[in-house]
Every structure is written in structure tokens, then in C-alpha cells.
Amino acid sequence: MIKKISFFLILFLIFIACNNCPKATSLPISQSKGVHSTEINNDTIQILSLDFNEKNLLLIIGNKITSFYHHPVAYASGILPKSSIVPPRARYSGNKIIQYLKDQNKNHYRFVVGLTSKDICTNANGISDWGIFGLGSLDASGCISSTCRLKKGVSEKKVIERLEKVVLHEIGHNHGLAHCISPYPCFMKAADGKISQVDSEPMDMCVECKSKIKM
Ligand SMILES: [Zn+2]
Ligand SMILES: [Zn+2]
Numbered sequence: 332m333i334k335k336i337s338f339f340l341i342l343f344l345i346f347i348a349c350n351n352c353p354k355a356t357s358l359p360i361s362q363s364k365g366v367h368s369t370e371i372n373n374d375t376i377q378i379l380s381l382d383f384n385e386k387n388l389l390l391i392i393g394n395k396i397t398s399f400y401h402h403p404v405a406y407a408s409g410i411l412p413k414s415s416i417v418p419p420r421a422r423y424s425g426n427k428i429i430q431y432l433k434d435q436n437k438n439h440y441r442f443v444v445g446l447t448s449k450d451i452c453t454n455a456n457g458i459s460d461w462g463i464f465g466l467g468s469l470d471a472s473g474c475i476s477s478t479c480r481l482k483k484g485v486s487e488k489k490v491i492e493r494l495e496k497v498v499l500h501e502i503g504h505n506h507g508l509a510h511c512i513s514p515y516p517c518f519m520k521a522a523d524g525k526i527s528q529v530d531s532e533p534m535d536m537c538v539e540c541k542s543k544i545k546m
Pocket of ligand 2: 511512513516517518519520536537538539540541
């Protein structure tokens with residue numbers, strides 16, 4: 332589902348109506364920490380940890396990104412911008428986080444992949460803070476993925492598998508891919524808010540999506 336929001340295009344990833352995630356707390360604005368200059372080039376993706384508690388997953392996600400998209404990755408950490416908090420449930424606006432990722436990308440990474448454990452949202456279905464798994468722009472501004480809605484009642488192995496799919500999906504958007512409508516199994520399908528859709532998807536794009544981005 333493609334929606335025009337503000338001045339750049341945002342594609343919704345996956346919505347769920349779950350309201351049982353921890354409420355976010357107010358946090359100060361902070362710039363991410365710097366990374367070593369030798370890691371920086373136009374093909375490198377920056378993975379920016381923003382209030383991301385599952386630090387042991389960072390390398391796993393980075394390696395998955397490199398193995399699938401062949402992008403080098405650089406790592407940095409920070410906190411979510413306070414300005415992205417959406418009342419009344421204090422979730423964080425995925426759209427505002429993506430704008431933040433774009434604004435703070437002073438080193439000109441190809442784009443920035445944000446990871447957080449906080450609950451993120453977007454304006455959808457008439458609700459200003461509709462909870463989502465992730466959000467990615469079609470204009471390579473960046474993407475944000477959250478573990479908040481991936482963790483309930485499942486093993487760490489399952490959380491990793493879900494997060495890998497969500498992150499790879501959002502990066503697909505950053506490469507310009509819309510949701511896949513091919514008849515083939517593909518992680519670029521719209522999940523329509525269902526974690527079961529994420530779980531049923533392969534850890535792969537279909538041939539049609541791959542051909543669109545010349546993979
Ligand atoms: Zn999507
Ligand atoms: Zn596809």
C-alpha cells in the first residue's frame with residue numbers, strides 16, 4: 332500500500348493492531364555516534380541502533396544485509412528523536428524517524444537502516460499512531476524496523492528470522508521496490524498487519540522483484 336505522506340513517499344510495511352507493547356518513554360534528542368572514516372562510501376549502508384536493546388542481533392542483521400544485498404555495512408548507535416513521539420500512546424512516528432535518519436546522514440551513506448526496540452507507528456486507517464513492524468521510504472531516505480511487535484511468545488531464533496525479513500523488506504523499499512504482486516513467494520509482499528504473513532514468507536525476493544533492482 333503506497334501512501335503519500337508529507338513531502339516524501341512512504342510505503343507501509345506491515346501493520347498489526349496489537350496494543351500490548353511497552354509504552355515508549357520521553358527521550359532526549361541525540362546524534363548518533365560517529366563511525367570510522369574508512370567504512371564510509373556511497374555503497375555502504377549504515378545500521379543505526381536507536382534505543383535498540385537486542386545488541387547481540389546487530390551483527391546478525393548486518394551480515395544478513397551484506398549477504399543478501401551485497402552492501403558493506405557500518406554501525407552506529409544513538410537514541411530516537413524526542414520529536415518523533417506521537418501522543419497519546421507515546422509511540423514513535425516511523426515517518427519522522429526516517430526523516431531524522433535522512434537528516435543525520437552527514438557521511439552520505441547510501442541510506443540508513445534504523446533498528447529500535449521501541450514501538451513505532453504511522454498514520455493509517457484513520458489512526459494517527461497505527462502500530463507497525465517497519466517502515467521504509469521509496470526514495471532511499473532510509474528505513475526503520477522495530478522488534479517491539481516481533482517478540483511476543485516466540486524464541487529468539489524466531490525473532491531474528493522475523494527481524495531479518497522485516498529489515499530486508501524495508502531495504503527493498505529503499506531500493507525503490509513497491510509491494511510485490513507477483514504470484515511467487517516473496518518477502519516484498521504486503522503483510523496487511525499479519526505476523527503470520529511475515530512468518531509464511533521466504534527469506535528471499537521473487538525473480539520479478541530481483542529483476543527490477545537488477546539483482
Ligand atoms: Zn512494505
Ligand atoms: Zn516479489
